[in-house]
Amino acid sequence: MNDPLRLQPRSTVLVVDDTPDNLSLMSALLKDHYKVKVANHAEPGLRIANAEPPPDLILLDIMMPGIDGYEVCRRLKAEPRTRDIPVIFLTARSEVEDETHGLELGAADYITKPINPSIVLARVHAHLTLKAHADFLRDKSAYLESEIAKRTAEVQAIQDVTIMAMASLAETRDNETGAHIRRTQLYVRRLAEQLRDHPRFRAFLSERCIELLYKSAPLHDIGKVGIPDEILLKPGKLTPQEFEIMKGHTTLGRAAIEQAEQRLGMQVDFLTLAKEIAYSHQEKWDGSGYPEGLSGDAIPISARLMALADVYDALISKRVYKPAFPHEEAVRIVLEGRGRHFDPDVTDAFAAAAEDFRAIAAEHRDED
Structure with a gap:
């Protein structure tokens, strides 16, 4: 294996000393081995050290007029661009304390x-030699960090595109939902941001959790792919039997995500939230929802946020069975559901952020 240190150019040594004879002596000693730069005072020495390219090593006298060598060293080590240059004091001061x-x-x-x-x-x-090794390791570390960041970004992009593709597959079954995925994603994040300092939610809604909720939200209706078209697209009211089949999209959604997780062979945080959202976003605060009839805090927080976001968006959107309601009417209906359909504190957060919901809906309108 080639030694990467052999590829380094001839090293440069800076000599800083106020005595001309000492500068001449050190130059003569070093010139056959290294590039030599000299400075007869601290200030020009600092300028050379901070110039490009910087020296690879500095030989520094201590006793100089004005700024002494100790202060020069302190300044060099305080600056990121010069702190890794090795400094060797070359001085007549021979006390241990010095x-x-x-x-x-x-x-x-x-x-x-x-x-x-x-x-x-x-x-x-x-x-x-030590510096060459340190520089090599530092450069290699920076390169590896850069590559890791690049690969992480690529994986993240692939993951996000896959999620949106899966969610869009479900939404194509109902061609009147349009930008529903994007809107509900933004609604959920806005609700989470509104609640992050609330005593009931503070421990759960960390910055990372909010990002994971945002990533998970598009999968809330993934189970629709398993619902027959004659039920999913029916323009009229569903029969009790049809409604029972429709309710199955929550179980189908969780099962689909669980199968993906099993194939992956590991648990992923955002998929855990996605399972909660897909399975429980039709639960109601008073226990009258489905699939399990959960009530109150037994409903996962992620599902409570999605429940409100999903209902608001359904109200303002045109469906095969209803026209779109105006924002004000949708807000009124949602607020009426406080303590019955929705967590009271989540509903209050929605009331405080209602204008943001209106702006999100306006920016991401369904195409005619």
């Missing part, structure tokens, strides 16, 4: 003067 302070500031090494040329070269080489 060396400790330099290392605490983030310096990679500390060499006292007078220098031993072979020691300087060995340490410079060692730290440049």
